[in-house]
Amino acid sequence: MIPADLERAVYGMYATHALRIADRHGVFEYLTRHSGESAGKIAAALTVDEDTLERLLLVLSAFGVLDAEGGCYALAADVRPYVDRADPRYLMGFVDHLIDDTAGQFGQLSGYLHVGKVETDRDEPAPFEAIYRDDESVGRFLGAMWGLSHHVSHELAALADLSGARQLIDVGGASGPFSVAALQAFPQLRSTVFDLPQVGPHLAARSAEHGLDDRLAFTAGDFFHDPLPAGDCFAFGYILSDWDDQTCATLLRKAYEACLPGGRVLIMERLFDDDRGGPLATAVMNLSMHIETQGRHRTAAEYLDLLRQAGFADGTVRRSSGDKHLIIGRRATSGSER
Ligand SMILES: C[S@@+](CC[C@H](N)C(=O)[O-])C[C@H]1O[C@@H](n2cnc3c(N)ncnc32)[C@H](O)[C@@H]1O
Structure with a gap:
């Protein structure tokens, strides 16, 4: 008998693809509206082949994405927000990114093991030239980031308590996932996404959607x-997590120089446990960062160290209930702290 953990690792690829296919063919959308339906009924409603659909549903049930009872299928309650297109937690855009952008690059890992990343990637385009190779890729990536x-x-903005801040600079802020949440929570705040x-057009669309044109x-x-x-506030x-330590130090120092005395920097990242034994998603994305970017994931202590090197003081860590956490540093009011 294959140990359960190994079994999930081996067959996980089927789960990733089953998620994507179910999403693309409207299975999740249907199940958000109709709970506890048979494969036959779902297949008829979606006009898809029943045999194929049932095999797909059985895989998703075996992985716990669906609940199956008496041959009828429903979304597992805790899964629902992540597969519902109308929910801000919708995760299938990220699944698209993993399959369309990341998976094709797994082959590079052999080269990295043999001669290292720098040598293997010598003739490759810079990370964001590849990620933004055409308009569709830009849209897909920014959708995944959102x-x-x-x-x-929303939680990170509350943890940061931006009630005293006036001008947020959202460095690499993409289509505004953090800026929009921060502006919604703190009416006195304005934000500039620097990217x-x-x-630009993707931020403009989100800004208009949320009625924030005059503040974003x-x-x-x-x-x-x-x-x-x-x-x-930066x-x-x-x-x-996209860049090596040296580059991070340069970027943070740049933020320090542009930060008004008394201001602060917010680093929002996945965090490794102190012993780097997990969490699982951080370990996986740490490998993904290696393939797709020049970065890595770090422990809280490593981020605090980067902050100190750049001149920021009073480093503090605030953990969210999700997998993106907050590390805050302050620029002292005197300006003579470095
Ligand atoms: C991984 S995304 C993070 C997006 C967003 N801040 C978030 O938390 O979801 C990295 C962002 O950095 C931006 N970026 C990459 N290289 C950049 C550069 N050289 N100058 C400015 N922005 C850059 C990308 O366009 C992208 O929006």
Whole structure:
């Protein structure tokens, strides 16, 4: 008998693809509206082949995504928000990204093991040139980031307590998952998303959707070559995990220089446990960062260390109930702290 953990690891690929196919063919959308239906009834409603659908439903049930009782299928209660397109936690955009963008690059790992990442990737485009290779890829990536980041951002904004802040600079803020949540929670706040030019139209669409046009601005730029706009709060959400320590130190120092005295920086990231024994998603995404970017995931202590190196003081860690957490650093009012 294969041990249960190994079994899930071996067959996990089927679960990922079953999730995507069920989503694409409207199975989850149907099950959010009709609970406890037979494969035959679902197949008829969706006009798909019943035999194929039933096999798919059985896989999703075996993995606990669906509850199956007496040949009828329903969404498991805790799964529902993540497969419901109308819910901000909808995760299937991220599943698309894993299959369409990440999986095709797994082959690189052999090269990394043999001669290292730098040598293997020597002729590859920079991470975001590849991720943003065409308009569809930009849209898919930003949709995935919104799905991963927006819901937890409400909690992160509250944990950050931005009631005293006036001008947020959301560095690499994408289509605004954090900015939108922060602006909704703190009416006195304004935000500028600083990101690559391709991102502009996607931020504008989210801003209009949430009625934030007068408080949410976009500055197109490259954080390696352009200065950051000035502000009293700098957000780095899933940015530092894209880059090596040296680059993180440079970016944080840049934020420090642009930060008004008394201001702060917010790092929002997955965190490894102190012994790096988990969590599972952080370990997996740490490998994914290696394939897709030049970064890695870190422990809270490693982020606190990066903050100190950049000159920020009073480093504190605030954990959310999700898998994106907050590390805060402050720029002292005197400006003479470094
Ligand atoms: C992993 S996403 C994080 C998005 C968002 N902050 C979040 O928490 O979900 C990384 C972001 O960094 C931006 N980015 C990458 N390289 C950049 C650069 N050189 N200058 C400015 N932004 C950059 C990308 O466009 C993308 O929006």
